Amino acid sequence: MPELPEVETTRRGISPYLIGHRIERLVVREPRLRWRIPASLPRKLARQTVRNVQRRAKYLILELDDGHLLCHLGMSGSLRIVEPASPPRKHDHYDIVLDSGKALRLHDPRRFGALIWTANPNTHALIKNLGPEPWDATAEYLHQRARGHKQSIKNFITDSRTLAGVGNIYAVEALFKAGIHPKRPAGRLSLERYQALLKAVVKVLERSIKMGGTTLRDFVSADGEPGYFRQVLSVYEREGEPCRRCQTPIRRVVLTARSTYFCPHCQH
DNA sequence: ACACTAACCTGCAAGC
DNA sequence: TGCTTGCAGGTTAGTG
Numbered sequence: 060m061p062e063l064p065e066v067e068t069t070r071r072g073i074s075p076y077l078i079g080h081r082i083e084r085l086v087v088r089e090p091r092l093r094w095r096i097p098a099s100l101p102r103k104l105a106r107q108t109v110r111n112v113q114r115r116a117k118y119l120i121l122e123l124d125d126g127h128l129l130c131h132l133g134m135s136g137s138l139r140i141v142e143p144a145s146p147p148r149k150h151d152h153y154d155i156v157l158d159s160g161k162a163l164r165l166h167d168p169r170r171f172g173a174l175i176w177t178a179n180p181n182t183h184a185l186i187k188n189l190g191p192e193p194w195d196a197t198a199e200y201l202h203q204r205a206r207g208h209k210q211s212i213k214n215f216i217t218d219s220r221t222l223a224g225v226g227n228i229y230a231v232e233a234l235f236k237a238g239i240h241p242k243r244p245a246g247r248l249s250l251e252r253y254q255a256l257l258k259a260v261v262k263v264l265e266r267s268i269k270m271g272g273t274t275l276r277d278f279v280s281a282d283g284e285p286g287y288f289r290q291v292l293s294v295y296e297r298e299g300e301p302c303r304r305c306q307t308p309i310r311r312v313v314l315t316a317r318s319t320y321f322c323p324h325c326q327h
Numbered sequence: 328a329c330a331c332t333a334a335c336c337t338g339c340a341a342g343c
Numbered sequence: 344t345g346c347t348t349g350c351a352g353g354t355t356a357g358t359g
Contacts, residue, residue, distance in 0.1 A: 061352060061353085062352060062353090065352075091336095093335075093336095093353090093354080093355090117352095117353075117354095131353085131354090132352090132353090133336090133352090133353060133354085134336085134337095134351070134352055134353055134354095135336085135337075135338085135351085135352080135353095150337080167336095168336080168337050168338065169335085169336045169337050169338085169351090169353095170335080170336050170337080171335070171336070171353060171354075172353095173354095185354090185355095208329085208330095209329095209330085210329085210330065210331090214330085214331095217353095219353090219354080226352060226353070227351095227352065227353085228352065273352075274352095275351075275352060276338090276339085276351070276352080277338090277352095278352075315330090315331065315332080316331095316332080316333090318350085318351085
């Protein structure tokens, strides 16, 4: 599921229900996620107040009185605010029950999500090697870092060590917007083209956040609503359909086992 | 250091 | 109807 805009949409949706509220208890129904939720976690979280809810790449970071909680949604996860008494569905992994009488509930059929407590997220293995958020990156940084890299520009910008939070949909959409062929070697793009690309990445992400993210199959925000960015996708999942700019049929290729869409006329 | 792959899971749609 | 296959938003551990 979720790329940066979907995680940000979730963050904005859940924040008001969490910040300043105390965790009454953590209820774990199905501990198996990417990493098993430790049996000690409910005890750790009980009676802690959530001080802030931040996002880094695709991780939600709940700042607690003592330490931080890293929440990842994996491929199929969604976090919703529910009544704790509402009957859980299949694949509802945990509830964080709050003093307000509401609960934060993770639904994640594919179990690629994660819930991890850490004293310091900045030094945590999952966080410390992440590249800059797209808003904080510069074209000079990308251009410099790409020097000598033969890998495709698409793989380069979806590498979280290069840029945080750019997944398959938005990489492909941004490359279309910037007129760059996804297979072009990253080291063979000018600084000017990196400027256009970074601008496109930021614009695509911002526009998607405004629309509540992209719902392909099952993403919903904290209040259960889907995102509407899918309706304005330029190339993603549009193989064979006419390019919105030049009418040429959109093509699909597979790069490192990921579907990659582009317009053969508009992108070079 | 880099670049690619296989793997972790379930669900759903398409094809036979 | 039912079986099989392929594919899906992410990330990592392992290989060469």
